[in-house]
Amino acid sequence: MIERRERKPYWRHTKWQMLASLVPFLIVMIVLPLYAADLNRSRFMGFPLGYFLSLHGMILIAVVTVASFVNRQDAIDHWHGAHEDA
Template sequence: MMERKERKPYWRHTKWQMIASVVPFLVLIIVLPLYADSLNSSRFLGFPLGYFLSLHGVFVLAVFTVASFVNRQDAIDHWHGAHEDG
């Protein structure tokens, strides 16, 4: 159980960690469509590059973002004594 005085710093760290995880994903989702037409002039594995990045790049970034979020949240939990035992 976390002490009362540790709750505010814990949630502050968790909030900033969440923002740091979501911002790159949102930037990619907003910026990639703006450049998709110019990227489609190149091909990768037979597919237009903008199309390929939209499908596969977003998926890979999402997997990486979730994995890093879980890893960093676990570190925050341990640092503040809020980790689950077991």
């Protein structure tokens, strides 16, 4: 259980960590489709590049974002004494 005096700093760190994880992912989700038509002029492994990046790039970015979020949230939990290993 997290101590009462640690609750505000804990949630502040958690909110900033969530924003830091979501903003790059959302930027890529917005920017990549804007350039997909230009990227489709090139081909990679027989597929249009914009199509290939949309399929594989988004999945890769999502996995990396979630993994880094979990790792950083675990560090925040340990820092504020809210980890589950206690």
